[in-house]
Every structure is written in structure tokens, then in C-alpha cells.
Amino acid sequence: MVKNEPLLRADGVGKEFFGVTALSNVDFELLAGEIHALVGENGAGKSTLIKILTGAYRRDRGRVCLDGVAVDPADVKDAQALGIGTVYQEVNLLPNLTVAENLFLGREPKRFGLTDRREANRRSREILDQYGLDIDVAALLGTYSVAVRQIVAIARAVDISGKVLILDEPTASLDAAEVSRLFAILQSLKGRGLGVVFITHFFDQVYRIADRVTILRNGHKVATRPLAGLDRLELVSLMLGRELKAEEEQRAEPPDLATKPVVASFKGLSKRGRIAPFDLEMRAGEVVGVAGLLGAGRTESAELMFGIHQPDHGTIEVDGKPASFSSPRDAISRGFGFCPEDRKQDGIIDDLSVRENIILALQARRGWAKPLSRKEQEAIADRYIAALDIRTSDREKPIKFLSGGNQQKVILARWLATDPRLLILDEPTRGIDVGAHAEIIRLIGELRERGMSLLVISSELEEIVAYATRVRVLADRRHVGELPAGEITADAIMRAIAASENHGAGEAAGQAAAGTRESVA
Amino acid sequence: ADMTVGFSQIGSESGWRAAETTLTKEQAEKRGIDLKFADAQQKQENQIKAIRSFIAQGVDAILLAPVVATGWDQVLEEAKDAEIPVVLLDRQVDSSDDLYLTAVGSDLEHEGEVAGEWLVKEVGDKDCNIVELQGTTGSSPAIKRKAGFEKAISGHDNLKIVRSQTGDFTRTKGKEVMESFLKAENGGKNICALYAHNDDMAVGAIQAIKEAGLKPGSDILVVSIDAVPDIFLAMQNGEANATVELTPNMAGPAFDALDAYLKDGTKPEKFIQTESKLYTQSDDPKSIYEEKKNQGY
Amino acid sequence: MTGPGLSTFRRILPQLVALVVILALNTAIAPGFLDIAYANGRLYGSLIDILNRGAPVALLAIGMTLVIATRGIDLSVGAVMAIAGAVAAALITSDHSLAVTVLATLGVGILCGLWNGALVAFLGIQPIIATLILMVAGRGIAQLVTEGVILTFNDPGLIFIGSGSLASVPFPVILWVFLGIVVSLLFRSTALGLLVEAIGINRRASSLAGIGTSALLLAVYAASGLCAAVAGIVAAADIRGADANNAGLWLELDAILAVVVGGNSLMGGRFSIAGSLIGAMIIQSVNTGILLAGFPPEFNLVIKAAIIVVILVVQSPASHTLFAYFKHRPGRAPDAAPATPPARETGKEAAR
Amino acid sequence: MTSSRLFSLATTFLIFILAYALCIAQFPNMLSTRVIGNLLTDNAFLGIAAVGMTFVILSGGIDLSIGSVIAFTGVFLAVAMGDWGVPPLLAIVLLLAITTVFGAVMGAMIHYLAMPPFIVTLAGMFFARGIAFLISIDSVPIKAGLYDTLHGLYFRMPGGGRLTFIGMAMLAVFLAGILIAHFTSFGRNVYAIGGNRQSAELMGVPIARTTVMIYALSSFLAGLAGIAFSLYTSAGYSLAAVGVELDAIAAVVIGGTLLTGGSGYVAGTLLGILIMGLIQTYIVFDGTLSSWWTKIVIGLLLFAFIALQRGLVWLSARRSGASAAIPA
Ligand SMILES: Nc1ncnc2c1ncn2[C@@H]1O[C@H](COP(=O)(O)OP(=O)(O)OP(=O)(O)O)[C@@H](O)[C@H]1O
Numbered sequence A: 001m002v003k004n005e006p007l008l009r010a011d012g013v014g015k016e017f018f019g020v021t022a023l024s025n026v027d028f029e030l031l032a033g034e035i036h037a038l039v040g041e042n043g044a045g046k047s048t049l050i051k052i053l054t055g056a057y058r059r060d061r062g063r064v065c066l067d068g069v070a071v072d073p074a075d076v077k078d079a080q081a082l083g084i085g086t087v088y089q090e091v092n093l094l095p096n097l098t099v100a101e102n103l104f105l106g107r108e109p110k111r112f113g114l115t116d117r118r119e120a121n122r123r124s125r126e127i128l129d130q131y132g133l134d135i136d137v138a139a140l141l142g143t144y145s146v147a148v149r150q151i152v153a154i155a156r157a158v159d160i161s162g163k164v165l166i167l168d169e170p171t172a173s174l175d176a177a178e179v180s181r182l183f184a185i186l187q188s189l190k191g192r193g194l195g196v197v198f199i200t201h202f203f204d205q206v207y208r209i210a211d212r213v214t215i216l217r218n219g220h221k222v223a224t225r226p227l228a229g230l231d232r233l234e235l236v237s238l239m240l241g242r243e244l245k246a247e248e249e250q251r252a253e254p255p256d257l258a259t260k261p262v263v264a265s266f267k268g269l270s271k272r273g274r275i276a277p278f279d280l281e282m283r284a285g286e287v288v289g290v291a292g293l294l295g296a297g298r299t300e301s302a303e304l305m306f307g308i309h310q311p312d313h314g315t316i317e318v319d320g321k322p323a324s325f326s327s328p329r330d331a332i333s334r335g336f337g338f339c340p341e342d343r344k345q346d347g348i349i350d351d352l353s354v355r356e357n358i359i360l361a362l363q364a365r366r367g368w369a370k371p372l373s374r375k376e377q378e379a380i381a382d383r384y385i386a387a388l389d390i391r392t393s394d395r396e397k398p399i400k401f402l403s404g405g406n407q408q409k410v411i412l413a414r415w416l417a418t419d420p421r422l423l424i425l426d427e428p429t430r431g432i433d434v435g436a437h438a439e440i441i442r443l444i445g446e447l448r449e450r451g452m453s454l455l456v457i458s459s460e461l462e463e464i465v466a467y468a469t470r471v472r473v474l475a476d477r478r479h480v481g482e483l484p485a486g487e488i489t490a491d492a493i494m495r496a497i498a499a500s501e502n503h504g505a506g507e508a509a510g511q512a513a514a515g516t517r518e519s520v521a
Numbered sequence B: 001a002d003m004t005v006g007f008s009q010i011g012s013e014s015g016w017r018a019a020e021t022t023l024t025k026e027q028a029e030k031r032g033i034d035l036k037f038a039d040a041q042q043k044q045e046n047q048i049k050a051i052r053s054f055i056a057q058g059v060d061a062i063l064l065a066p067v068v069a070t071g072w073d074q075v076l077e078e079a080k081d082a083e084i085p086v087v088l089l090d091r092q093v094d095s096s097d098d099l100y101l102t103a104v105g106s107d108l109e110h111e112g113e114v115a116g117e118w119l120v121k122e123v124g125d126k127d128c129n130i131v132e133l134q135g136t137t138g139s140s141p142a143i144k145r146k147a148g149f150e151k152a153i154s155g156h157d158n159l160k161i162v163r164s165q166t167g168d169f170t171r172t173k174g175k176e177v178m179e180s181f182l183k184a185e186n187g188g189k190n191i192c193a194l195y196a197h198n199d200d201m202a203v204g205a206i207q208a209i210k211e212a213g214l215k216p217g218s219d220i221l222v223v224s225i226d227a228v229p230d231i232f233l234a235m236q237n238g239e240a241n242a243t244v245e246l247t248p249n250m251a252g253p254a255f256d257a258l259d260a261y262l263k264d265g266t267k268p269e270k271f272i273q274t275e276s277k278l279y280t281q282s283d284d285p286k287s288i289y290e291e292k293k294n295q296g297y
Numbered sequence C: 001m002t003g004p005g006l007s008t009f010r011r012i013l014p015q016l017v018a019l020v021v022i023l024a025l026n027t028a029i030a031p032g033f034l035d036i037a038y039a040n041g042r043l044y045g046s047l048i049d050i051l052n053r054g055a056p057v058a059l060l061a062i063g064m065t066l067v068i069a070t071r072g073i074d075l076s077v078g079a080v081m082a083i084a085g086a087v088a089a090a091l092i093t094s095d096h097s098l099a100v101t102v103l104a105t106l107g108v109g110i111l112c113g114l115w116n117g118a119l120v121a122f123l124g125i126q127p128i129i130a131t132l133i134l135m136v137a138g139r140g141i142a143q144l145v146t147e148g149v150i151l152t153f154n155d156p157g158l159i160f161i162g163s164g165s166l167a168s169v170p171f172p173v174i175l176w177v178f179l180g181i182v183v184s185l186l187f188r189s190t191a192l193g194l195l196v197e198a199i200g201i202n203r204r205a206s207s208l209a210g211i212g213t214s215a216l217l218l219a220v221y222a223a224s225g226l227c228a229a230v231a232g233i234v235a236a237a238d239i240r241g242a243d244a245n246n247a248g249l250w251l252e253l254d255a256i257l258a259v260v261v262g263g264n265s266l267m268g269g270r271f272s273i274a275g276s277l278i279g280a281m282i283i284q285s286v287n288t289g290i291l292l293a294g295f296p297p298e299f300n301l302v303i304k305a306a307i308i309v310v311i312l313v314v315q316s317p318a319s320h321t322l323f324a325y326f327k328h329r330p331g332r333a334p335d336a337a338p339a340t341p342p343a344r345e346t347g348k349e350a351a352r
Numbered sequence D: 001m002t003s004s005r006l007f008s009l010a011t012t013f014l015i016f017i018l019a020y021a022l023c024i025a026q027f028p029n030m031l032s033t034r035v036i037g038n039l040l041t042d043n044a045f046l047g048i049a050a051v052g053m054t055f056v057i058l059s060g061g062i063d064l065s066i067g068s069v070i071a072f073t074g075v076f077l078a079v080a081m082g083d084w085g086v087p088p089l090l091a092i093v094l095l096l097a098i099t100t101v102f103g104a105v106m107g108a109m110i111h112y113l114a115m116p117p118f119i120v121t122l123a124g125m126f127f128a129r130g131i132a133f134l135i136s137i138d139s140v141p142i143k144a145g146l147y148d149t150l151h152g153l154y155f156r157m158p159g160g161g162r163l164t165f166i167g168m169a170m171l172a173v174f175l176a177g178i179l180i181a182h183f184t185s186f187g188r189n190v191y192a193i194g195g196n197r198q199s200a201e202l203m204g205v206p207i208a209r210t211t212v213m214i215y216a217l218s219s220f221l222a223g224l225a226g227i228a229f230s231l232y233t234s235a236g237y238s239l240a241a242v243g244v245e246l247d248a249i250a251a252v253v254i255g256g257t258l259l260t261g262g263s264g265y266v267a268g269t270l271l272g273i274l275i276m277g278l279i280q281t282y283i284v285f286d287g288t289l290s291s292w293w294t295k296i297v298i299g300l301l302l303f304a305f306i307a308l309q310r311g312l313v314w315l316s317a318r319r320s321g322a323s324a325a326i327p328a
């Protein structure tokens, strides 16, 4: 393999959106047989760069060469034809098609000129087998969780890519076992001479898999470095343009729960086929971390607690008085808040501005007749834009134009603005960069100290360890255990999960040390 | 007689047609006929479906008020195969006349002619600019009433149609279109007469003329067709001048013909024409209004 | 004007330009088109006619704008107009007072809207079909009330609503302008506007954010029913009779067209009632222009279609991009926008 | 799951059978081959057009122009064969080419100008009928040997019912539609675009080409429906088929296809057509309804069918534990 001629090469690529520069003069080089990490803060321009490389956006300036030949893919189909397979940041498959149809969309196997469904299903099962996914490929993709969809998207991109594979935050909702499988596959693709571009906010993963890293900041390329010999601290400061304050590894002081009032208690909540009955008592000033493998029923539990689904059985008490939630509205009126996992479908109102997205839940709770004045809205928006470091040129910008991580922060801001008594966060740090990640963990601690009761679902055990005052462990749609304040370590959580997984899952849980963004501290 | 008759009506798009339906039902009841009524909502396909269903049900006879002239051959043949006599009401078809028993109706073109002749006589040899409110574009009454009227005024060079636009047979559109006619023709001063393809449009137009500060019936002559009750009120007030009657009682003659045919096979004439009677302000509009008021218009 | 006022103005600027162009065309076709005279205690002229004749569509467009903002559509408004006209005529001819008649009629309109809203919000029936049911049945209900005849009436109060004038302006014009302002104010000075837009863009996320989506949907369809009832009274009063068969026939399409010509997206979200009202006037100007032009009626539809297409093409996002491209960056590769038409589609998945 | 989608199709079928049984209980005559034959023949043109509409709706669009295209077709054929003396087959080929191009142009406007389908096809609706008016405002009879031949093509079923040429043509179009929807790449792309246009685009679906093809197909089938209609009435008339687009939309939706796109079956549309036909037949058999009650009852029956369908689907979702307070 000739290593000196780059497989994919971009020179001086630039892109503006409505006068705002998203990328300026970026050079990028991908060698054959290389795994190349692309890192940068939220809004640095990573997604924009790969959308340009793959024909989803037209570039304003610059050149892109594949195998030394200038290419200009007009759309994704062109890029696919050139052998570039891509997983975009949002899971971009089609929930209304079956798994197999998604895998083979645009390249359906044919027999007698007609699509051959049976063949597609057979090959889909084969492909997914490599990822350890044994699911009904003839079922609609929409019936599966975000994680499954993400694996299917990866599988599709890998299967398409003849030369280049580009993955934009592919591991955001995967657990450790799945990440390991993915990496094994990437290694074998690398061995076959493909070039892989890999975007992530998990530095562990960068070091585990990548050969070189390119760092973007504010639309500029900062550097491209081989990872060997690159110190983590240096990588972080290249990315942020400043030193990251070392985490004051100051574990949450376990509150004396007995003295804290019970905000809400849930007894025997259950829903057939979704989650087995569970009890949970939430007290003011505590953070309950919720851990479990994908599909363990964490989201389901939260949805029952917030009135999104109605439980078959069980009772809810708020402040000692019985309550029943027929919709999220009821829960919100009792001082609940819920930041959902799937921000694109359940979170953002994409045409509304950042300001409107932030004040939406607060306004909804106040009722339509008591509008927040424009001034109040602006004040609230500005406060959270500053507090969460939301990167937007303007608070009136429609949220759909923000980068993925920044959208996530806006949704978080929406709920913080309602100042809830009980806040449920489902994967709040998905897609969030290192700097903001530290910020959010700090924020959770602060909210707790102010007396808020928090339930935080996360796949990142390190993160749970950092903020939880107790940990609820789920497996197989059951609440299987709880770790009190003194016993919270990543290992302990893993063991709790493993102990309850009935078949072969122990091994998976053993590897469940899901990525940490940085082990700088 | 225990007779079942299917009646495929066009729809209920106008007061006139509602009256026709009412009278048909009344006539049927009076004669002890079991009337199966099907409203086609202005759609020929629904009428064909209805006739097919009548045949499937095995009715004794079918009344059909066809929405258009064309396209009936097949279904009429099916009726003939099933030996069910069909009588056409108020409009004609272009099928061969052995496919139906008889047609009861008025001659649409003749109606237009009667209206035109009245106007020719009324204006004498003064110059007269006429504006015309057409019925729904493409409908057979609109086409034929226009043709008949034009026939009547042809050869009278002092009469000229200066504007002609569709008012869709409705009051609202009649009023709106008349407003624009008035604007376009120098505030209405250039217009001497209005010819409307039905009374409803005329009633709407009369309001427009009044609102423009002119006197309908004298500043602008108003002639229209159908003779629905409301036009007689206008005539009584001197706001309309003439109307040509299209009687809604088509079913009476139709049932008579059917009775005779089913009793002893008497074949009626192929076209039973109803009278196209002209009414003017001198015909005691008040009493005609009172008389017509309760006929289901 | 303050910031928001200015941005509203900027938003409806293309519509205003289109309106002016159409009016200019009309002036070219019909000399004296712009003349306004004063006679019989009211203003008189083609421009006034446009404002007056456009009243029913303008009224419908107000409610339709709100419904469309929630990503719905209301096909029943024409039928509701017929029902309202019929009810009003029936009440007034059976000697009820004007106040009772009008209030009861408006009530009936609201009821119709609530029915639609309930089908959409609670049964989850898709708006087109939910309102199609009332579109079909509604005309039947109206005819049931009038028994198929044109119910004429002579009550001067009711007639005033259709053809009276206040301060020499035709009353229907006052009515739609007033209702337009009231509804705009109601939605813009409270949070209703924001909440309605949120539902239209992403109903699921809105519901999760605590917006009472069902109640709002009900309210919006009820508002549409109310507007249709007002339009129905105006239409009936105008001809002094309730024509259940023809009142408002196919007017729902004109209303939808008005909303879209007014720059609102059928995909829901951001809305401007002022834009829709101008859209209604554009459509009425086209209709009036066709009438004034004196072509044979066979040409009406083709001309209307052609003008609408031209207006919409000029307004379409793609031609804006093209325009901006020629204006700002000659010689530059086109922006991403045409390839990914402004991320409208993202909302689609979300709202499913 | 595929099975749950099939379930809603089965539900619709069940509702149809149940409704038919109820009709027969009241009017035993409705169990004749005549009625069944009529159901197919009378709804043939609507069915053919509805297949096209199904594709459009599956892609998340809508086509309001089909009624007008049907009217245009009739007038064009009648005048072309009659006044212009074009041979019938040539006229038909010409016509189908015109309507297909017409649809393609609408599709191109929808895609390239990013205009909503509702409005583009609404303009198309005005335009096509307008052109029909320009060709002829009269109702023009068609007298062509070809038409007589086709009229003669039918199976006589025992009991006097006829399976006519256009009835069979509709069934053939449905078969072709099913094949295209489920066994071609084009069909897959239609579902993909309906599911999420942007995702489809990022997955490499040729949006532009597919959109243009969808509307071209719909207009092509509307042309075919127009031919069926002209066979049905042996005439062309510019006022024909007013509002057929709404009937077609209703049939598609009753057949279980979501107006938001991406989910549904062509076969469901056939059921939708049959259900609507059944409603009509029932009303005619009853024969006691006044004009206004006819409309009200049609509305109520439409509502009953849709509510029943929603109810059954909701119940089954509840049983499988998938109900949600949040509208999905
Ligand atoms: N379609 C668009 N329209 C306008 N601005 C955009 C658009 N897409 C991206 N941007 C802007 O471009 C910048 C870069 O965004 P990009 O999505 O590339 O960031 P990113 O590095 O992928 O961030 P993240 O880690 O949060 O995903 C951001 O400021 C964003 O607001």
C-alpha cells in the first residue's frame, strides 16, 4: 500500500451559512489503512466538514480529492458511488422501513428485475451477526431503540464503503460491548486498506482506535497529529484553546437523606412488556443515577414517572399526596421536568429560535395567558446560553442550525429554566464535548445542593460515579438493585448489572466501562 | 299499484331542483308508488351507479334526470336488457331514443329564445347593450340558454351582448359578477339589459344594481329563466321584468306515461315537452309568488 | 415601528409586492380600476369591491392560518359557512332577535370546529380526513336546516352585516380587518402564537414540554369554525338568503391558497395572519381582474392557475435562494440550501 | 412490525366484510353478482386514480389534480378522435404522454422550487380543467370502434353480473401498483422519502428523480383513469369528475395509508375503494334518504369506518402494550 498518497484529501475547504462561517480554509488528509479521529468542541465544524466531504453540502471554497482525483459529489448518492460510506450524526435511517430495507436501500438485491426481499433479509442477518445483533430484520426499524438503529446505520455505512468510512459520533448511544464490537470491525476494515474518519467526544476511544487525530476549533483546523506521543492534556488544550481545569475530584457529599423531604414516591409502577413493577422514592437534594445496559428499561421507567406512558399498575405520590399523570403536562404542573434521550424527535422544535426553545416549557407551565415578556425571555435565554456555553451566533437563530451538542444543551436549558423540583435527565451528556461535559456534571452537583431532586440516566459509568448520591441498577426491564452513597464505583455498578444479567451478558457487562471523555483529572 | 320506481336525481344544487325533487316525491306518494330516491351530487358516475343499483334491485321503472347528455348508452342498454323502462326528466340524452320510454322536459334552447324574444320586443329599436350571466361553464342549460337567446336577438343589430361571464347559477356569484359588469361598463350607464341564465343569479345581480345606485327593472331591464318564487317578489317590486318558467313538475307527466305503459303497453311520445311560459310584471306576480311559495323551491 | 413590527412588515413584503403587481395589472386591463367614488353613503369602486368580495375568504383565512400553523388543514370551512348561513336565516325568519341569531350561529360554528378538533386531537384522525367528514356531511346539515331551498330574509340588521357600511366602509371589510387584528393580537400578545407554532413544528416534543396540545388543537379548530361562521353570516347577509347548496362551495381551497400565497407554510409552524389576509386580497384581485378583463369564462381557470403559479414560483424558497445568490455572490457555488431545502423535513419525522 | 402493519390491513378487510354482511342482512339483493360486478365497474376509474394517489401519499405528498386530469382526458380523447380525426390508439398514446409530462412538471416544481405539493397540484387542478374548457365546453360523445370493442369485453358472471373490461383493468392496475410499491427500488424510494425526506437524501435516495416520477406516475394513472372514465361514459366532458381527488384521498386513507407518508399498502386502497363503493350502493338500495340526508349519512358512515379502524388499531396496540399518551 502506498502510504504517501492520501486516500482522501481536502484543501482549503470553506463553508458559510447565511454569512456565519462554519468552516474556514480547512485542510484534511486521510490515508488508506488509517483510522483518523476528528475532534473539536460542539459547533467546531466537524459535522459540516464531513457533510462537505460526502456531498450532503456543497462547499463554498476548496478542493476535495479522492485517490488523487478531484471529486465533487453533488449528493450523497454520488459519494456512495465513489465508495464513501457515512453515518451522519443524527441517526438518519428510516423508521418506517424494515431493518433489511434500511440496510439495502438504494442497492436492493434483485431477481428477475424485482427486488428480492428474501435475499435482502438473509444478507441483513449475516451483516448484523457481525455486530452481535440478533433481531428480526423484517421488523420496522422504528420499533427498535436508538442504539439498535445506530448499529444498523453503522452496518449500512460499513457495507457501502469501498474506500472511506466516515462515522460522526457513532458511539453516542452504544454500550461498551457494542463499542468493542464496532472497534473490532473498524480494525479489520483498516487492515483491508480502508480509510476511516471517526468523530467522537470520548477521548478513551480516540486513543484506543485512532492512528491520527485532526483537531478543529471554531471552524479552523488547529492541528493534525499522530496519537502516539500526543498527551491527553495537550489534546484537550488544543481542542479548547485553553487548559481544562482539573476536575476537583470532589465526590458529592452524601446527604443525610433521612432529613430531606420526599418529593415524590412511585410505588409498584409497571407496564406490561415494558417494565416490571418498581418502587422509587425521590428526595430533595439527591441525585439518583440510573445504570443499565441498553434496553434495560431505563427510559421506560422514566417515561412512566413523567406521565408519557400510563402505568398498568402502581401509584404515584407527590409531597405525600396521591397523584396521577395522564400526560407530561400533569407531571410538569407538579414540578417535574424531563429531558428526553432523543433530542431530535422529542426535544427540539426545529424552526423555533434558541430563545423560544429555552423558554418553551416554562411558558407552557405558566399557561398561554401569562406570556413572558420579550425582555424576560431574552434574559432567561441569555443566562442559559452563558451558563451552558451554548455556541450560537445569536439567540434568535433557529435551533435547527445549531450543532448537535449545542442543541442538546438548549434542551437542558429548557428544563433548568422551569426550575423543577424533580428533574429527570435521560442521557444528558450525549454528544457533548469535554468542556461542556465537565460543566454539566458541575451543574448537576449545584442543582442538588440547591435542593433539587434529580434522576439521571446515563450509560457513562464514570459520569454517574461523579454525581450520583445513589445508583439504581436496571437489567432486563427490571430494577435489580441499588447502590447506596458509600458504594458507588464503576466496578460496583458493573458487578451489579452483571450479577443480574441471566445469560451470557456478564461478559458484556464486564466490559461495560463505557468511554470516558478524558481521564485527565 | 305496488310499483317501485327508482329516481336518479342530479343533486340539490338549486331551489328549482329541490322543488322538482319535492314534487316528484309528492306525485309518487299520491299514486302509491314506492319511490327509491338517489341523489348523485352532480356526478354522472353516481347516476350511473345508482341506475345500476336500481337494476340490481329489480325496480319496475326508472326516472332519470341526466346531468349531461352524453354517456348513457351502456347503462340504458342494461336497463333495457332488464326490461325496465326509463323516463328522462327535464334534460335530454344523446342516446338513441329506443333506449328510453320517453323524455319529459322543456326545450332549454327554446327557453333562451323566449327570453330573447321578450327583450327584442321590449326594447323595440332602441340601442341596447346586454350583459349576460351564464350558468356553470359547460353545463347544458348554460350552453343552450345562451344559444337560444343569441338566436332570438340575432338579426336585431341594436341589441348587443357586451359582456358575458359565468355566475355559476348562484346568487353570490351573480351579484359579484354583476358588480364587475357595472364597474366595467361605466358604472352601469352603458348597460340596458341583463339576461341571466337563471333567476337566482338575477336576484343576486338585482342587489348589485341597487347597491350601485341604479334601478333594476327600469335603468337596467332584467330577464331570466326558471320562474322561482323569489323572482316574482322582485317583479312585484318592479325590480325584475320577465322570467321564463321551467316547471318543476316533470314527474306528473312521467308517471302518467309510465302508468299507461305498464298497464297496457301504450307507448307515449318520445318527447313530452312542458310549457316554457313567459311571466312579466303584468302577470300578478304577488299571487304567483304565494302559489309557488309552498312548492318546495 | 418597533423591532417585531418591522420584522412582520419585512415578512409580508413579498406578498405586498405581489398584491401591488396584480393591482397594477388590473389597472392596465380596466381603466378606472383605481377610481373610488362616494355614493349612497358608502365608498364605491373596484378596489372597494375587492376588499368587500374578498371578505369571506379573508375571514376563512384567519382561522385557516391558525389550523395550518398546527400542521393541520380544515376542509370543512365551506360547509360550515353553509351551516352558519342556514342557521342564521332559519333563526331570523322564525323571529328571533338579531343578537340571538348571531350568537347562536357563532356558537354553531364553534361547535363544528370543536367536532373537527376532537377528531384530530383525541381520535388522532388526520386533519384532511377529519375535516373531510364535515365537508361532506356539513352541506347536508345546512340543507337539512333550509330544506334545500334558498331561505330568504328581510331583517335589516342581518342584511347590514352583509351589505351595510360603517363610516362609508362596507361592513364586511370592517369585520375581517377587525377580526384579523383581534386574532393577531390575541395570539401575539399572549403565548398562544408561540405554543401553536411549537405544536405545528413538533407536536411530540411540544407535548413533552408540557404544552396542552389537545386543548390547543381544539381551540384552533374552534377558532376556524368561528371564522367560518362569521364568513357564513356575511355570505348569507350579502344575498339576503341562505343558499345551503352553494354558500362557500370550494371556498376552502381559496382560503388555503390565500394562506399559502400569504407566505405561510403548509408544514405548520411560523404563521402570519397579516400575510394570509393579504393573500386573500391577492386572490380576490385575481378573480376581480378576470371578471373585469372580459375574457370568455372558459379562460378563467387557466388564467387563475397561471397567475397563482407565477406568484408562488416568485415566492418559493428556491427562487429566493437563487435571487440571494445572484445578488450577493456572483460566481460562487450555490449554497447548500437548495440541496437540503431548509431542513423543513426534519420536523416531519419528529411530528410523526 | 410488518405484522402490525398487515394487521391494520386485515382489520380494514374485516370491517369491509362485516359491513357487507350487514348490508346483505338488510337487502338480500345485495348479495348478487350484479352488485359485485357493479362495485368493480363503477369504481374502476376511481380505483385506478387512487393507485397513483397512494404512491403520492406514501411519499408524503398529495395530488389534487387528478379529477381535472380525468376530465381533461375525456375531452381530449373525444375531440381528438372526433373533431381532429386522430386514430383512437394514437390519441390514447398521445394523451398518456401529455398527462405524464404534466405530472412530471408538477413533480419538478415541487422538488426544484421546494413548493408544497398541495398548492402545486391545486394549481394543476385549475389548469387541467381550464385546458379542458378551452378544448370544448360541450359534452362530446366518443364514437370509436375501439370503444365498442372494449365495451364488448366482459365476463358474464352467473346471476347477470358483469366483470367488465374496465373493472379488470382496475384490478390489473392494482396488481401492478402492488408490484411497483413492494418489489422495485422505486417503490422503496417512495416509502423512504415519505418516511423522512432528509434521511432518505442522506442515504443516497435520488430525491429529485423519484419525486418527479411519483407525480408523473400519478398523472399517468389519472390519464388511465380518464380513459376508463371515458369508456364508462363514452364521452368527454369538462365538468366530469369534480372532486374525485377527495374521494381518492379518502379511499387511500380508509385503506390505512398515512397522509404523513411512509406507511401504507396499495392493497389497502382497493379495500378503501370497495368500502366507499359499498357506502354508495347501500344508500341507493335504501333509497329513502333525501338529498341532504344522503350527504349526512355518507359523512357519518365515513366517520364510522375511520373511527372503527382507529379503535381496533388502538385496542390491538393496547394489548401489545404499546399505547402512548403522546401521539406518535
Ligand atoms: N444548516 C446549517 N445552517 C446554519 N448554520 C449551521 C448549519 N449547520 C451547521 N451550522 C453551524 O455551523 C457550525 C458548525 O456546526 P457542526 O454541526 O459542524 O458542529 P460539530 O462540530 O459537528 O458540533 P457537535 O459536536 O455539537 O456535533 C455551528 O456553529 C452551527 O451552528
Ligand SMILES: Nc1ncnc2c1ncn2[C@@H]1O[C@H](COP(=O)(O)OP(=O)(O)OP(=O)(O)O)[C@@H](O)[C@H]1O
Binding pocket: A133, A134, A135, A143, A144, A145, A146, A147, A148, A173, A292, A293, A294, A295, A296, A297, A298, A299, A300, A341, A459
Ligand atoms: N441489543 C439489543 N438487541 C435487541 N433489542 C434491543 C437491544 N437493545 C435495545 N433493544 C430494544 O430496544 C427497545 C427500547 O429499550 P429502552 O429504550 O426502553 O431501554 P433503555 O434502558 O432506556 O435503554 P437506553 O440505554 O437506550 O436508554 C426495547 O424494545 C429493546 O428490546
Ligand SMILES: [Mg+2]
Binding pocket: A046, A047, A048, A089, A168, A403, A404, A405
Ligand atoms: Mg456534529
Ligand SMILES: [Mg+2]
Binding pocket: A298, A299, A300, A341, A426
Ligand atoms: Mg433509553
